[in-house]
Amino acid sequence: MIAEKPPIQPVPPVAAQQIRMVESTDIFRGQTEIMIRHEGVIYRMKITRQGKLILNK
Template sequence: MTPNEPDAVPVVLPASQTQRIVESRELFRGENEILISHDGAIYRMKITRQGKLILNK
């Protein structure tokens, strides 16, 4: 982990590989919708009223 990833938590997977976990509250910071830039495209991620995540291009 680096200082730029304060809420990333290492998780041990069965194959002894480490995966990062990022808390959604850190991504959304009190908002219900964020935009994510990936490989030149913009994606919209929303938190639904039921608390689920939806990702749309």
């Protein structure tokens, strides 16, 4: 007699960490360029004419 294995229970997914979303309009406030200080280094973020974002150190 072959013993039946109990069905494998699916593992519930780990709760995804909530990632905060910020609208670019809230960051830029009508400007096309902003400066961001991160760990003492200043970065420049710019909106291009094509509407893309560029981040430079």
